[in-house]
Amino acid sequence: xxxxxxxxxxxxxxxxxxxxxxxxxxxxxxxxxxxxxxxxxxxxxxxxxxxxxxxxxxxxxxxxxxxxxxxxxxxxxxxxxxxxxxxxxxxxxxxxxxxxxxxxxxxxxxxxxxxxxxxxxxxxxxxxxxxxxxxxxxxxxxxxxxxxxxxxxxxxxxxxxxxxxxxxxxxxxxxxxxxxxxxxxxxxxxxxxxxxxxxxxxxxxxxxxxxxxxxxxxxxxxxxxxxxxxxxxxxxxxxxxxxxxxxxxxxxxxxxxxxxxxxxxxxxxxxxxxxxxxxxxxxxxxxxxxxxxxxxxxxxxxxxxxxxxxxxxxxxxxxxxxxxxxxxxxxxxxxxxxxxxxxxxxxxxxxxxxxxxxxxxxxxxxxxxxxxxxxxxxxxxxxxxxxxxxxxxxxxxxxxxxxxxxxxxxxxxxxxxxxxxxxxxxxxxxxxxxxxxxxxxxxxxxxxxxxxxxxxxxxxxxxxxxxxxxxxxxxxxxxxxxxxxxxxxxxxxxxxxxxxxxxxxxxxxxxxxxxxxxxxxxxxxxxxxxxxxxxxxxxxxxxxxxxxxxxxxxxxxxxxxxx
Amino acid sequence: xxxxxxxxxxxxxxxxxxxxxxxxxxxxxxxxxxxxxxxxxxxxxxxxxxxxxxxxxxxxxxxxxxxxxxxxxxxxxxxxxxxxxxxxxxxxxxxxxxxxxxxxxxxxxxxxxxxxxxxxxxxxxxxxxxxxxxxxxxxxxxxxxxxxxxxxxxxxxxxxxxxxxxxxxxxxxxxxxxxxxxxxxxxxxxxxxxxxxxxxxxxxxxxxxxxxxxxxxxxxxxxxxxxxxxxxxxxxxxxxxxxxxxxxxxxxxxxxxxxxxxxxxxxxxxxxxxxxxxxxxxxxxxxxxxxxxxxxxxxxxxxxxxxxxxxxxxxxxxxxxxxxxxxxxxxxxxxxxxxxxxxxxxx
Numbered sequence: 001x002x003x004x005x006x007x008x009x010x011x012x013x014x015x016x017x018x019x020x021x022x023x024x025x026x027x028x029x030x031x032x033x034x035x036x037x038x039x040x041x042x043x044x045x046x047x048x049x050x051x052x053x054x055x056x057x058x059x060x061x062x063x064x065x066x067x068x069x070x071x072x073x074x075x076x077x078x079x080x081x082x083x084x085x086x087x088x089x090x091x092x093x094x095x096x097x098x099x100x101x102x103x104x105x106x107x108x109x110x111x112x113x114x115x116x117x118x119x120x121x122x123x124x125x126x127x128x129x130x131x132x133x134x135x136x137x138x139x140x141x142x143x144x145x146x147x148x149x150x151x152x153x154x155x156x157x158x159x160x161x162x163x164x165x166x167x168x169x170x171x172x173x174x175x176x177x178x179x180x181x182x183x184x185x186x187x188x189x190x191x192x193x194x195x196x197x198x199x200x201x202x203x204x205x206x207x208x209x210x211x212x213x214x215x216x217x218x219x220x221x222x223x224x225x226x227x228x229x230x231x232x233x234x235x236x237x238x239x240x241x242x243x244x245x246x247x248x249x250x251x252x253x254x255x256x257x258x259x260x261x262x263x264x265x266x267x268x269x270x271x272x273x274x275x276x277x278x279x280x281x282x283x284x285x286x287x288x289x290x291x292x293x294x295x296x297x298x299x300x301x302x303x304x305x306x307x308x309x310x311x312x313x314x315x316x317x318x319x320x321x322x323x324x325x326x327x328x329x330x331x332x333x334x335x336x337x338x339x340x341x342x343x344x345x346x347x348x349x350x351x352x353x354x355x356x357x358x359x360x361x362x363x364x365x366x367x368x369x370x371x372x373x374x375x376x377x378x379x380x381x382x383x384x385x386x387x388x389x390x391x392x393x394x395x396x397x398x399x400x401x402x403x404x405x406x407x408x409x410x411x412x413x414x415x416x417x418x419x420x421x422x423x424x425x426x427x428x429x430x431x432x433x434x435x436x437x438x439x440x441x442x443x444x445x446x447x448x449x450x451x452x453x454x455x456x457x458x459x460x461x462x463x464x465x466x467x468x469x470x471x472x473x474x475x476x477x478x479x480x481x482x483x484x485x486x487x488x489x490x491x492x493x494x495x496x497x498x499x500x501x502x503x504x505x506x507x508x509x510x511x512x513x514x515x516x517x518x519x520x521x522x523x524x525x526x527x528x529x530x531x532x533x534x535x536x537x538x539x540x541x542x543x544x545x546x547x548x549x550x551x552x553x554x555x556x557x558x559x560x561x562x563x
Numbered sequence: 564x565x566x567x568x569x570x571x572x573x574x575x576x577x578x579x580x581x582x583x584x585x586x587x588x589x590x591x592x593x594x595x596x597x598x599x600x601x602x603x604x605x606x607x608x609x610x611x612x613x614x615x616x617x618x619x620x621x622x623x624x625x626x627x628x629x630x631x632x633x634x635x636x637x638x639x640x641x642x643x644x645x646x647x648x649x650x651x652x653x654x655x656x657x658x659x660x661x662x663x664x665x666x667x668x669x670x671x672x673x674x675x676x677x678x679x680x681x682x683x684x685x686x687x688x689x690x691x692x693x694x695x696x697x698x699x700x701x702x703x704x705x706x707x708x709x710x711x712x713x714x715x716x717x718x719x720x721x722x723x724x725x726x727x728x729x730x731x732x733x734x735x736x737x738x739x740x741x742x743x744x745x746x747x748x749x750x751x752x753x754x755x756x757x758x759x760x761x762x763x764x765x766x767x768x769x770x771x772x773x774x775x776x777x778x779x780x781x782x783x784x785x786x787x788x789x790x791x792x793x794x795x796x797x798x799x800x801x802x803x804x805x806x807x808x809x810x811x812x813x814x815x816x817x818x819x820x821x822x823x824x825x826x827x828x829x830x831x832x833x834x835x836x837x838x839x840x841x842x843x844x845x846x847x848x849x850x851x852x853x854x855x856x857x858x859x860x861x862x863x864x865x866x867x868x869x870x871x872x873x874x875x876x877x878x879x880x881x882x883x884x885x886x887x888x889x890x891x892x893x894x895x896x897x898x899x900x901x902x903x904x905x906x907x908x909x910x
Contacts (some may be wrong), residue, residue, distance in 0.1 A: 001648040022790075036703065041585060065687075067676075073884060075884075076788060076885055077886065080784075080787065080789075103622055140837050154787075156784045160745045160784070162743070162744055162761060163745065163785065168704075168744055168786065191625075194813060214613075245707075253762045254761075257762070258762060258764070259744075259745055259763065260763055286652075293653040294642075294650050296655055298655070298656050299657070299660075300654075300655035300656065300658075302656065302661045324747060324755070324756050324782075325758045325760060325763075325765075326763065326766070328687075329683050329687040329688050334680075336676060336679050336683070337672075337676050337717070340672045340675055340676055341672060342837060343668055343672060344665060344669055344672065347664060348665060349670040350669075351629075352656075354632055354633060354636060355656075355660065357636045357637070357640060358636055359640060359652060359654065360640050361641075361642040361651050362636075362637065362641045363642045364642070370871050374634055376630065378871050379626065379630060382628065383622045383625060384622075386622055386675070387615075387619070389679075390679045391617060391682075391683050392610070392614055392679065392682045392686055393614060394612060394753045394754070394755075394857065395607075395754070395755020395757070396615075397599060397600075398752060398755075398756060398782070399747065399749075399783060400780045400782070461832045462599075463597055463600055465600060465749075465751040467749065467780060467782040469784040470780075470789060470790035471790050474865075476596050477596065477597055477598070478596055478779075479597070559653075562655065
C-alpha cells in the first residue's frame with residue numbers, strides 16, 4: 001500500500017509499525033548491535049552531546065580558576081590536565097563525532113539510499129570512537145586514581161615534544177592520550193571511507209554529483225580530507241609511542257631527535273582538522289539558509305568549487321602554526337601567502353550565502369537564527385584568521401589569548417552555532433516532533449550573549465599580553481577585570497546549553513507533532529516519514545534536479561526546466 | 564530629567580567600551596605593568612604594531628562592508644507577512660557576480676601579502692651591527708638562564724640589556740637555546756615571541772628605546788609551572804649597565820661572618836644544582852647564585868626577593884611555586900637561618 005499523494009509516489013510504506021513494549025535489555029541489545037545508519041548517527045550524536053557537556057564543564061572549571069588573579073581554585077597540575085582534556089575532548093570527541101552523526105543520519109536520506117555503503121564498518125567505526133573516548137576518560141581514574149585527577153594527560157592537546165617523552169612526562173597520561181587518538185583515528189578513517197563510498201556509489205536514480213545536495217558534497221570533501229590528514233596524526237602517535245616504549249629517538253632531543261618534526265606532523269594534521277570541523281557547519285548552512293530564505297543556494301557550482309578549493313589549500317598552510325619556531329624568512333613568507341589564499345574561497349562562500357538571502361523571504365525560525373549568527377561570527381573568525389596569517393603580527397599574537405578567542409570564534413561561534421541550528425532543523429525529522437520554539441529562543445539569545453561576552457573580550461586580554469595555558473597570573477598584570485567578564489559570559493553559555501539539553505528531552509515527549517516536512521524544504525529526506533522507517537524509502541526515488549521536492553510542489557515551475 | 568534612568572547604563576556602556584579599546588593602548592612611553600603589544604618600546608615591536616594597525620584597518624573595512632550587507636539583508640528581506648505564502652523569485656546564480664567577488668579578495672590578499680613579506684624580511688633578516696650585545700638565553704623548566712659570552716657573566720631570570728637609541732644603537736641579539744623542552748621567549752613590548760627549542764638554536768633581537776623594567780613570560784606550555792616562568796628585562800642606561808656588568812663580573816662575596824651558611828651550601832645538595840663562583844659550588848641545573856642579591860625576585864620572577872621569602876623558598880619551594888623542580892632540603896631552623904644569612908650577602 002503506497003501513498004500516492006505525498007511527494008514522491010510510492011516512497012512510503014504506510015503499514016503501521018508493530019507496536020510492542022520492549023524490555024530494557026531488548027532495547028539495549030537493539031542499539032548496541034544496530035547497523036542502521038540512522039541509529040548509528042544518533043549514537044554518534046548522543047556521544048557528542050555527552051562530551052559537549054563534559055568538555056563544557058571542564059571549560060567552566062578553567063574559567064573559575066582564571067576569573068580572578070592568583071586564584072587557588074585548581075592546582076597547576078589539575079588545571080593543566082583539565083585544559084588538555086578540554087581541547088582533546090572538544091576536537092576529537094565532540095566536534096568529529098557530531099560530523100559523523102550528522103553525515104550518517106542525513107547523507108543516505110538525502111541521496112535516496114537505504115543505508116550507508118558498509119553498515120558493519122559503520123558500527124565498527126562508531127564503537128572504536130566510543131572506545132577511544134572511554135579510554136581517554138579512563139585516565140582520570142586509572143593510574144593513581146582520582147586524587148589530583150589521576151593520570152589524565154597534561155601536555156596540551158598539541159602535545160609538543162619533548163615534553164611528552166618519558167623523561168618529562170613519566171606516568172601514563174601521554175600514553176592514554178596517544179593510544180586513544182590512534183583508536184579514535186582508526187574509527188574516523190572507517191567513517192570517512194564509508195561516507196565516500198556511500199556518496200559515490202549509493203546515489204539514487206537521476207542524482208548526478210552536480211545534483212547532489214551541498215550537505216552531501218561537503219561531507220564527501222571532508223571525508224577525503226580526513227583520509228589524508230588522520231594519517232600523519234596516527235603516524236606521529238605511533239612514533240611517539242615507539243619513543244616512549246621501544247627506545248626510539250624520533251622526537252627525543254636528548255638523543256638527537258627533533259622537536260620541530262613533531263610540530264610539522266601535528267600541524268599538517270592539525271590545520272586541515274580545523275576545516276574538517278568547520279565543513280559540517282558549512283554543510284548545515286547550505287541546507288538551512290536556502291530553505292529559510294525560500295531561495296535556492298546562489299552559485300551552486302561555485303560553492304562546490306570553493307569547498308574543494310578550501311580543502312586543497314588547507315593542506316598547504318600548516319606551518320602558520322609555526323611562525324615562531326624560527327623558520328627562514330622565505331618559509332614564513334610562503335605560509336603567509338598560502339594562508340591568506342584560503343580567504344578567497346571562504347569569501348566566495350560568505351558572499352554566496354549572502355546572495356542566497358538577498359531577495360528572499362527570510363523566515364527567522366530558530367534554525368535560521370542560529371545560522372544568521374553563524375554568518376556574522378564566521379565572518380569575524382575569518383577576519384581574525386587573516387590577522388593571524390600576518391606572520392609578524394602572529395609573532396605577537398601566537399599562543400596568546402587572541403588566538404584562543406579566534407579559534408573559539410570558529411569552533412563555537414561558527415561550528416557550534418551551526419550544529420545547534422542543525423539540531424533545531426533536523427530534530428523533527430529524527431523524532432517526529434518539533435523542538436520548542438520558546439525554549440529555542442531562550443537558548444539562542446542566552447548563548448549568543450554569553451558567547452559574545454566571553455569571546456569578544458578574550459581578544460583584548462590577548463592583545464594585552466596574556467599567554468594561553470597559564471593557570472595563574474599576577475594581579476599587577478592588569479588582566480583581572482577582563483578575565484572576570486570572560487568567565488561570567490562562560491556561565492551564561494553554560495545555562496544556555498543546559499536549556500538546549502532540556503529542550504531536547506522535553507520536546508521528545510511534549511513537542512508539537514512535526515509531520516513529514518515541517519519547514520517546507522526541498523531535499524529528499526523531507527519526503528519520507530518522520531522518523532523515517534528503517535528502510536528509508538520503500539521505492540527508490542528518482543530526481544531530476546537539485547531540489548526534487550521543489551519540483552513536486554511547483555510543477556508549474558520546476559527546477560529541472562533550467563538545467 | 565525623565566531620561567535620568569537611561570544615563571547610568573549608557574555611561575557604563577561607554578566606559579566599558581572605551582576601557583576595552585584603550586586598555587590595550589598605553590599612552591605613556593616606556594615599560595608598562597600590563598605588557599600590551601600596542602605599547603611598543605623597541606624596533607621589532609614598534610614595526611609590528613604599525614603593521615597591526617594597517618591590517619586591523621583593512622580587516623575592519625571588510626567587516627563594515629560585509630557585516631553591513633549582512634545586516635541589511637537580514638532586516639530588508641525578513642519575511643514580513645506570514646500569511647503571504649508566495650515564494651520569492653528563484654535565482655540560481657550569476658557568473659559575473661561570482662567572478663567579481665573572487666577577484667576583489669585576491670586583490671586584498673596581494674596587498675596584505677606584499678606588506679607582510681616586506682616586514683618579515685625587515686625584522687627577521689635585519690643586519691646585525693657590530694655594536695650589538697650578544698646574550699645566550701637558555702630555557703629551563705621553569706626558569707631562564709642568561710649568559711653573556713663576551714662579558715663572562717652568567718645570571719638568571721632577570722635580563723639586563725643596555726638602552727638603545729637612534730643616535731647610539733645598541734641592540735641586543737638573543738641566541739635562544741633550551742636545556743629541556745620547548746619554551747618561548749616573549750616580552751610583548753620589546754618584540755614578538757620566538758620559540759626556545761632543544762636542538763634548534765634560534766635568534767631574536769631587541770633595541771629598547773626607554774629604560775625600565777619590561778615584563779613578559781614563557782609563551783609555550785612547558786610543564787607544570789609554565790605559568791610562573793616569568794621574564795623580566797631591565798633596560799639600563801649606559802652608566803647603570805656598566806655598573807651592573809662590573810658587579811656581575813666579580814666572584815661571589817666571601818664574608819667570614821656567614822661561613823657557617825656557606826659550609827651548609829657546600830656540604831648539602833645545594834651545590835649539585837647551583838653555582839656560586841669562587842666556591843666549590845658549580846652545579847648547572849639551577850640558577851647561578853653568585854650575585855643572587857643583585858636580583859629583585861626569585862622563582863623566575865614569581866616572588867619578590869627578601870629575607871623572609873628567601874628563607875621560605877629554601878624551606879619549602881613548593882609552597883610558593885607548586886611543581887618547581889627544586890626539592891625541599893629538609894634543613895632545621897638553625898641551618899635555614901644560617902644559609903639564608905649567607906645567601907643574603909651575595910650582592
